[in-house]
Amino acid sequence: MSDAGGAVPGTAAGDAMAVALLDALFNQSAVGLHVLDTELRVERVNALSDAVGAEQLVGLHFTEAYRLDDPDEAERLLHQVLESGTTVLDRVIRGRLAQAPGPSHSLEVTLHRLDDPEGRPLGVLAAVIDVNEREKARAREDCLTAVRREVGHSLDVAAACEGLVAALVPRFAGFAVVEVVDEVLRGLSPPLGPLGPDVPLRRAAQRGPGGDNMAGDTRRLPGRTPFALAVTDLRPRLSALGPDTAWLASDPDSARLVEVSGAHSLIVVPLKLHGAVLGLVSLYRFDGVEPYDENDLALALTATAHAALSIENARRFEHDHVIASTVQRRLLPRHEDARIAIETAHVLLPGRNSGCWFDTVGLSGARTALSIGNVAGHGLQTAITMGQLRTVIHALAGLDLEPDEVLARLNTTADRLAEERRSLPPGDSLHSQALTATCMYAVYDPFTRTCTVARAGHPAPVVVAPDGSPVLLDVPEGPPLFSEDSAPFATATVELDEGSVLAFLTGSLLPDSRSVARVQDALAYPDRPLRQLCDAIVYSLPAGAHPDGAALLLARTGVVPPERFATWELAHDRTTPAIARTLVRDRLEGWNLDEETIEATELIVSELITNAVRYGTPPLHLRLLLDRTLTCEVHDTSPVAPHLRHARTVDEGGRGLFIVSRLATHWGTRYGSDGKALWTEQEIPAPDGEA
Numbered sequence: 001m002s003d004a005g006g007a008v009p010g011t012a013a014g015d016a017m018a019v020a021l022l023d024a025l026f027n028q029s030a031v032g033l034h035v036l037d038t039e040l041r042v043e044r045v046n047a048l049s050d051a052v053g054a055e056q057l058v059g060l061h062f063t064e065a066y067r068l069d070d071p072d073e074a075e076r077l078l079h080q081v082l083e084s085g086t087t088v089l090d091r092v093i094r095g096r097l098a099q100a101p102g103p104s105h106s107l108e109v110t111l112h113r114l115d116d117p118e119g120r121p122l123g124v125l126a127a128v129i130d131v132n133e134r135e136k137a138r139a140r141e142d143c144l145t146a147v148r149r150e151v152g153h154s155l156d157v158a159a160a161c162e163g164l165v166a167a168l169v170p171r172f173a174g175f176a177v178v179e180v181v182d183e184v185l186r187g188l189s190p191p192l193g194p195l196g197p198d199v200p201l202r203r204a205a206q207r208g209p210g211g212d213n214m215a216g217d218t219r220r221l222p223g224r225t226p227f228a229l230a231v232t233d234l235r236p237r238l239s240a241l242g243p244d245t246a247w248l249a250s251d252p253d254s255a256r257l258v259e260v261s262g263a264h265s266l267i268v269v270p271l272k273l274h275g276a277v278l279g280l281v282s283l284y285r286f287d288g289v290e291p292y293d294e295n296d297l298a299l300a301l302t303a304t305a306h307a308a309l310s311i312e313n314a315r316r317f318e319h320d321h322v323i324a325s326t327v328q329r330r331l332l333p334r335h336e337d338a339r340i341a342i343e344t345a346h347v348l349l350p351g352r353n354s355g356c357w358f359d360t361v362g363l364s365g366a367r368t369a370l371s372i373g374n375v376a377g378h379g380l381q382t383a384i385t386m387g388q389l390r391t392v393i394h395a396l397a398g399l400d401l402e403p404d405e406v407l408a409r410l411n412t413t414a415d416r417l418a419e420e421r422r423s424l425p426p427g428d429s430l431h432s433q434a435l436t437a438t439c440m441y442a443v444y445d446p447f448t449r450t451c452t453v454a455r456a457g458h459p460a461p462v463v464v465a466p467d468g469s470p471v472l473l474d475v476p477e478g479p480p481l482f483s484e485d486s487a488p489f490a491t492a493t494v495e496l497d498e499g500s501v502l503a504f505l506t507g508s509l510l511p512d513s514r515s516v517a518r519v520q521d522a523l524a525y526p527d528r529p530l531r532q533l534c535d536a537i538v539y540s541l542p543a544g545a546h547p548d549g550a551a552l553l554l555a556r557t558g559v560v561p562p563e564r565f566a567t568w569e570l571a572h573d574r575t576t577p578a579i580a581r582t583l584v585r586d587r588l589e590g591w592n593l594d595e596e597t598i599e600a601t602e603l604i605v606s607e608l609i610t611n612a613v614r615y616g617t618p619p620l621h622l623r624l625l626l627d628r629t630l631t632c633e634v635h636d637t638s639p640v641a642p643h644l645r646h647a648r649t650v651d652e653g654g655r656g657l658f659i660v661s662r663l664a665t666h667w668g669t670r671y672g673s674d675g676k677a678l679w680t681e682q683e684i685p686a687p688d689g690e691a
Helices: 012-028 071-084 132-150 157-168 226-233 246-250 252-261 294-331 380-397 403-422 515-522 530-539 576-590 595-615 656-663
Strands: 032-036 042-045 066-068 088-097 105-115 121-130 175-181 201-207 237-240 265-273 276-285 342-349 356-362 368-375 437-445 450-456 462-464 492-495 501-505 550-557 565-570 620-626 629-636 666-672 675-683
Touching (some): 071 105, 105 132, 132 157, 157 276, 201 276, 265 294, 356 380, 356 550, 368 380, 403 437, 403 450, 595 656, 656 675
Antiparallel strands (some): 032 042, 088 105, 175 276, 237 265, 462 501, 565 620, 620 629
């Protein structure tokens, strides 16, 4: 019995139906059908192409009928099906018919074992479909996905170019080169097309075998080549390559590449955006890979358009960064000023951040203020904010305030700046950008050999003694600038031996828990020049430790040489001014100062001592200090500050500080825990014959 309308197998009608079915499958199917015997030789096959007839394949081993990229793997797979009976579905291999011309194609293979009625294997049925176009389309989509993944995540032109070649090789090209207009790499505006023959292009990235390593080299595009034409009309070029390619005679570098690598196909695409030329992308394919076609050209256009947008964004960032970095460096000190009792050196490491700063400010009494800080962010506004804070620190340093009070007043200014930013219109890009900054301020006194430090969210300084051993300086951490935390700032004071080294660093120089130890190890040779110690700290950093930029300030402590100062304790009575004038004249004559300076100093000291005797409290000290200027200081224990008065003609007093202010270049009052000091500074005339 059989189903209605069916033929019974084994009958004449059934055998005829089976033969007709096999003939239809082998003669009309678009799938390449191969019947293989147990030796994996072709017994029957349909016509697979116009170039190769079915009779040419009969009797050949499957791996002889097809030239496969991996014949051993194909034979292993066939034996596995023959032995186990497991069907293999839709396995993609690379190869082509042995007699067919051209490169390998993607072939999708399905394998079934053929059994007799008793279940004994008779052979294998191999169905082969050419899925080359489908696989090429999938590869193109994968390539575009890789381009989107690799390009556009960095605000760096070179990184965008590196990401493009990494995405294209080897998925789409055997060798890829990205050349960028030299000015674009420096952040300048790209030229409008057409690109002139005298505009240099720099090789920003390349990947793949066969090309010389010319990354970083510049060239001018040779005329009458696909490269020059692409940047002239801003259209891509698809070109076949070979020994007879005419334009290679005008481009020896490309001719050498074709000869060495066997490149047979080239796509050249201009990197363009809004009519401006950013650069050029060149893609090569070598032997064993199909030449580029129009579909590949469309992919190259899409990939380079994405890359061009990323490169332009990176260029704009680089342009803004160059301006911000220039402003930052103009706002920072250019060199270390020599001081009588302290030596300093600094390093400013470039990076995306433009808010790092450092400073040394000379204070009265041979003291030195040391400050370092960082405004988070990048761009011109960050550099401007940094300059505002640094200016405020300079102004506050001149008031001879304690470090904690300096930071408290600086924080008040920061709050005002933050309020100004919040009051900007909502459409302003700065309105939603929060301000964050850290700062550390220290004062070193060479007479007491003490350093007093306060910090606002900034890393604590690293201190090393003259013998290379670390010195503990536990500085309480105050809140960062611009924060809503209103906690007060506190100070820490440490007495340092002469020759100790202090390191003030921004946070990016301390990236991990080992950072402080590395800095201490680098400073373990404090007798070396400070410049060498700065370099040693930089050399000890792990790779990529300061991508945002960093600042480092080193200071080696000293004392005022005994021959450069004099100190006297004076009686608290009316005869003291006269005695002080005699002491001052004797000392200044010993320093070989001119008579005019001596007379002016006598008058200054007389007025300061008189003021201290009248309004101050004992004990009374007088100090003279000879540096680049001449400093006079009168110390007493009264906290009351004198005031400059403008005496009228009939007044008998009130002219003392007015006279002092006229004779001295600078003057002021400094407070301490034991009273106050009135100080003056006078310029010292250069000796005759010196400028």
